[in-house]
Structure formats: C-alpha cells, structure tokens
Amino acid sequence: MIFKKESIEKRIVATFIGYTLFIVALLWVLQILFLNNYYYIMKRASVMSAGKSIALNLNSDNFSDTLEKLCFHNGMCCVILDEQWNEVYSVDMLGRGCEIHSPSRFSLKDNLSAVMSGERNEQTIRIKNPHFRNDSIVCARAVTNAQGERLMIVMNAHLFPVESSKDILKSQLKLITTLLIIIALCISKFVASRLSRPIRNITQKAKRLANGDYIADYDGGGIMEIDELAETLNFSAEGLSKVEELRRELMANVSHDLKTPLTMIKAYSEMIRDITGDNKEQRNEQLEVIISEADRLTALVTDLIRISREESEIGVINSRSFDIKSMIKDITERFSATNEQYNIIFEAECSDKAYADSDRIGQVLYNLISNAINYTGEDKTVKVKLFKASEKMMRIEITDSGKGIAPEELPMIWERYYRSKNTHQRPIVGSGLGLSIVKSALTAQQLPFGVQSEQGKGSCFWFELPVSNKIEMR
Ligand code: ADP
Helix, strand or coil: CCCCCCCHHHHHHHHHHHHHHHHHHHHHHHHHHCHHHHHHHHHHHHHHHHHHHHHHHCCCCCHHHHHHHHHHHHCEEEEEECCCCCEEEEECCCHHHCCCCCCCCCCHHHHHHHHHCCCCCEEEEEEEECCCCEEEEEEEEEEECCCCCEEEEEEEEEECCCHHHHHHHHHHHHHHHHHHHHHHHHHHHHHHHHHHHHHHHHHHHHHHHHCCCCCCCCCCCCCHHHHHHHHHHHHHHHHHHHHHHHHHHHHHHHHHHHHHHHHHHHHHHHHHHHHHCCCHHHHHHHHHHHHHHHHHHHHHHHHHHHHHHHHHCCCCCCCEEECHHHHHHHHHHHHHHHCCCCEEEEEECCCCCEEECHHHHHHHHHHHHHHHHHHCCCCCEEEEEEEECCCCEEEEEEEECCCCCCHHHCCCCCCCCCCCCCCCCCCCCCCCCHHHHHHHHHHHCCCCEEEEEECCCEEEEEEEEEEHHHHHHC
C-alpha cells in the first residue's frame, strides 16, 4: 500500500478525528436509529422477567400483593387463567388501555391457545392499538400451581412512543458530537506536537552530521523510543567524531611515514646517480638504505590493504584444524631472517592442533610479533610461547622487553588508527592499524585475548585458541 507522505501531526489529528467520528456515528445509530427496536427488546425482557417472578411467587401466601406490586413496577396489567379460561387472579393496572382486559380488542383464546394447550411454554405478541395510537406487548407463560393445576399468566404492557425521547437524545448528541470533536482536536494537536517536536529537533541536528558536525546533543524529549533514537545518534556522533579524529591523526602520521622514506629514497638515489655511483662500497651502503626505506613503505601499505580487506570480510570465518606450532615456527623464522640483529625465541610446550580460522590467526601472529620487534628494548629479544592454558584451550604469548604501555593507554591501543604519542617517532614505522586487525580477527572468532604490560619492563600480548580434538569431540 502506498501512503502519501504526511506529517506525524496530520496523521495523529486525522486518526483522532476519524476515531471520534466513528464513536459518534455509533452513538447516533444505536441511540436514534435502533431506539425503537432497542426499547421493544428491553420492554419484552422486563415483562418476561416479571412473568418469571410471578411464576415463582405463585404459591406464596401474599401472592395477590406480590402480583400487584410486580404489575405496578413494570407498568403492566396481568391476568392468570385456569385451563377453562377462567380468571384466577387479575390486576388491571392500565385501565382502559389494557388489551387483555378488553376482550373486544384482544381475544385471549384466539391468540394464546398454543400456550394454554401446552404446545408452547411462553409466547410474546406485539399488537397495534389504533385506539391509543401506541403499540403494546402481550406475554403469556404457562405454570403449574402447588395443586398440580395448569395455569397461564398473561401480561400486557404499553410500548410508549419514543419519538419525544429521540428528540431529546438528538439535541444531546449534537452537543456531545461538537464537544468530542473539539476535545479530539485539542488532544491530538497536543500529542502530535509532543511527538513531532523532538523528532524535528533530532532531524535538524542529524543534518549537521552530514556536514561533519559531530556534537552529541540529541534529545528524545522523554519519549522512550525517541530517546533511544537520540541515544543511538549521540553514540554514533561520538563514534564518528572519534573516528574522524583518529583518521586525521592517521593521515598526518601516514603522510609523514610515507614522505620520509620517499624523501630518503629520492635523496640516496640522486646521490648514487651524481656522486657515489662509481664507489661500490658507498653505493651499496646507500642502496641498503633505499631497500630498507622501501621495506618501510611496503609494511605500511600492507597494513592499509589488510585492514580494508578485513572490513570487506567481516563475519566470514573459515575455522579448521591446523598445526599452530609449525605456523608460529614459520613466522618467527621469517621474521628472524629479515631481522638478523633480533633474537626471536620460540618456546613450544604443546603440540596439539588448534581449531580456528588459520588465515586470520596468521595475521594476528604477524602483527603481534612485528609489534614486539618494533617496540622491544635494547636486548632486541622477543619471546613467543605456546602452551596449554586449560584442557580445551591453548595460549600464545608474545613478550618483548620494551618500554611497555602506560595503563591509561591500554584500553585504547586496540582501536583503529590509535598510535601512542610516545611511539610515533622514527625508526618505528606503523599505521595504528595492527592491533585493530588483531582485535577484529579474534573477536570475530570469539577468542579471548589481552595484554599485560609494565612500564620500563615490557609487554606481553596473548590470545587463546581452542584445542582441535576437544572441539571436534563436542
Ligand atoms: P602501530 O602500527 O602504531 O604499531 P598498532 O595498532 O599495532 O599500531 O599498535 C597501536 C599502538 O599500541 C602502537 O602505536 C603502540 O603505542 C602500542 N603498542 C603496540 N604493541 C606494542 C608493544 N609490543 N609494546 C609497546 N607498545 C605497543
């Protein structure tokens, strides 16, 4: 179904007015159109119930009094006949208006013989009385008295004209209709403005988001759902402003990190071309610098590529059983070959296979070991340890002897683009993306991880993997 776009206010007002009109229409139909029928049904019910009471009291001592009272209260006349159509009791409340006491107008024998003969238990007849210009109702009911005689109670009540009542009701309903519409208009306007004001405010402020204004001051006006929306927007604005700040920092860092090696590569290349080209020793030294600066660039670009790949692969996990020990061995050997001056020690106390996404675990190891090499201390030592943490889990710890991380920085280092202010100095090249790659790879697989760091002593980054055979047995 396609709805035309309408404001909340318009919709609420229209709904309220529609509902009010429906109620009013219902009142008109019930009160005016069906008043005659409704009155007849009610009258018949009250005469029938009087008939029941008469039958119940038939054998009581003061039956005549009870009968008179019932007739008086229900505005009816009544006659009780035996099987020979003789009157046993009679109350003529309505005088000349009573049909059942005027045999010329209403013949009991003609109309009620079915009840008297026992064919029916009760019978109701609506009769027109041209004499009095109003209808009346005759109800008959068969009963048996204490002596076992069959009797018939016949009651007659007038159906008074309801036209005058209708007029009163009509004027009342007109007033009620006007009042209800005014009240509905006021209430709907009030509710609509209470609902739409905070939404309008939020919309106006949200437009600022698009222009890069990340102030988190959205207010839901105390309405639960809109409050939730406001909170979500506040949260998003805060997140966006953080990302924006980190992005700006990254841009500054990355451009610096890109520019420095490029400048050096250019300078050394020119030097080789113009000055040292023929001096083999000097030329080789300078070529070494060019190669290591190119390596820096490669590392930086690799990180950037990895993080964007990570983003496009969110949620895709390919867990399998793999040999974690030989994976760590391969990676540490590769690092040792390219970092000859570093001492990368691998201690394995467990030979079980692990069960996880091996590609992502490879990324995690690569990043943690590369960080440890970058940040380790004077002894240039990095330790990688693999051991059983529990029956079902194995733990990998990567320990360095560097400066460590300040406690207030610990929660931030996992965030994308975060780089410690103290560490951003050459020769440590980095993008601030390594640990965020680690975090997203481990979180996606719901694996525990963390860091313990002591300033001046070093850091120990760790994570745990499920032992393969234990998982497969589950
Ligand atoms: P970077 O490319 O800057 O290393 P990471 O995301 O890998 O980015 O690390 C974020 C920050 O965490 C680093 O800038 C550094 O301050 C800190 N950090 C990471 N690993 C270590 C470590 N082993 N020792 C000390 N600080 C570390």
